[in-house]
Amino acid sequence: MSELGRTVEALLFLSSEPVSAEELEEATGAGALELAGALLELGEELAPGRRGLILREVAGGYTLASDPHAEDAARSLLGRPRQGSLTPAQLETLAIVAYLQPVSRPEIARIRGVNAESPVATLLDRGLISEAGRSEFGAVLYKTTPVFLKLFDLASLEDLPDPATWDPTPEEEGELRDRLLAAGDARAGVAAE
Amino acid sequence: MSELGRTVEALLFLSSEPVSAEELEEATGAGALELAGALLELGEELAPGRRGLILREVAGGYTLASDPHAEDAARSLLGRPRQGSLTPAQLETLAIVAYLQPVSRPEIARIRGVNAESPVATLLDRGLISEAGRSEFGAVLYKTTPVFLKLFDLASLEDLPDPATWDPTPEEEGELRDRLLAAGDARAGVAAE
């Protein structure tokens, strides 16, 4: 294996976050072409099925991961499932942070309609979100982390689907509006009696 | 590479601590002899000079490490960005320690309105703060270090800028510590609603 390939492997092993090609160039002093060659070489060495590790491209960079075939042994050794599953409250909080970042806890609470303290604390603990300064009112703001991108296998936040995809059709929206207006009228009718 | 060798490589990659032969046997379900063979195979694959990683036998078991030849590149990748800037959370935590020292982590958390574990750990790692005994309640207290003074170009703590310049409510009376705690409580109250 080339010296550059070996250095890249070591860097990816040490870094807790995916490393971009630019960062690798800068750290190794290699040119773009040379580095692309080293990554290709490393990718072949660590192709699925060859070793215990595989090379992955995620979260805007390169990173090493364990081969899925070792999952049972890893669970047995580390004593925990690959990723503790997320509760609906945590997923919803994560979705709000992912789309609206940076966003504060009161804002999350407003959208969800309930206090967001516990899901925010868990997501922080698991490294899926992190602090991103403070709002003008002094509330801590949150953003998603590279761990989030890794866990959800996203190259970047741009890979998240446009939330407008889920907005109702104009017909559905009209129906909902009518339903609400009807509820209001019924209420007004009661009051008038 | 044998399937067992690959699994062992994956396990050593995932574990941040050395793993003993017994633990590896238990996790993989392999016999002692079989496992010794896999470790031998892995040791050859990861012999110094072959890859970016090397297999090390240390007290307590086996572990993967990056090849020392990559150390300069690693320092360049992982050292510099950390040196260059402080995150808002770290800066806030450092300011609290600087002005209130000695101060405990629970106090820092109360003032900031969020858990202070991660910024405190980073500031400790970077040598900007250090432990300064324990409070009457047994919490570890923190103070700033000489490195802190040097990096902010301060002759002594007396030279810290007067916070009155940035005080949003200068008319309020009371000790700085009490006012910071009160403001933190107020922010926490808003966030909890």
Add this chain to the structure above:
Amino acid sequence: MRLAELEFDLDVFSGPFDLLLTLILREEVDLREVSLAEVVISYIDHLEARGELDLEATTEFIVLVAALLELKSRLLLPGEELDELIELEPGEAVEELLARLLEARRYREASAQLARRLAGAPKVRYREAPLPPELRRVDLEDAPVGLWDPQSLGRALGGLLAHPPRLDLSHVLVARVSVSERIAHLRRLLRKAVEVSFDDAVAGADRMTVAVTIFALLELYKRGELSWDQDEPFGEITVRARPRAAVGALR
């Protein structure tokens, strides 16, 4: 199942819980006509059918129902109007409500999408290990003197001194008079006189304050600090301080 999606079939309302809540908050459904007991019983039925206790959802439910109970008890006090809480015109209220429902729906869909994405992500693990010690301690000692501006410390501290404006996120929990205030008030009166008439204790107070004073009275009774007599329904209530010794004996 999420609490918000739980379907209720009540006398005055049929549909998901979050719609019921929103309608109530916008006064589109009259809370006075909603049987909260029915809501609670439906929820317990749902829990039973499900066979397991989702602690998070149940906590959420208890908080919401408690808030609804408080709001309803205020509504039931004659003269206590909710006008100030409902500032929007009916048409505006519908648009506002619609916007909020759509927003909530958008992020519910987004979280479902994330859940699918998580389930479909490759079954790999990543290394979570600290940097080796020789790399961890960055050589800050070699960093230049004055790398950072001391003014940034003062600015950070100044930011921490700021008190946030009181953001009123919950119309339900607007407390204008607190039980602890009324406890202090009763204690003050009972320090001056051994016996106080309840009417005197709440002279000139609005109905909300009267109601909260009754809570304060119950609380002090529970703590053994006072007792009271009422000879006949709607009659005069005489509040009496308990001697200190008796209070001590009760503890």
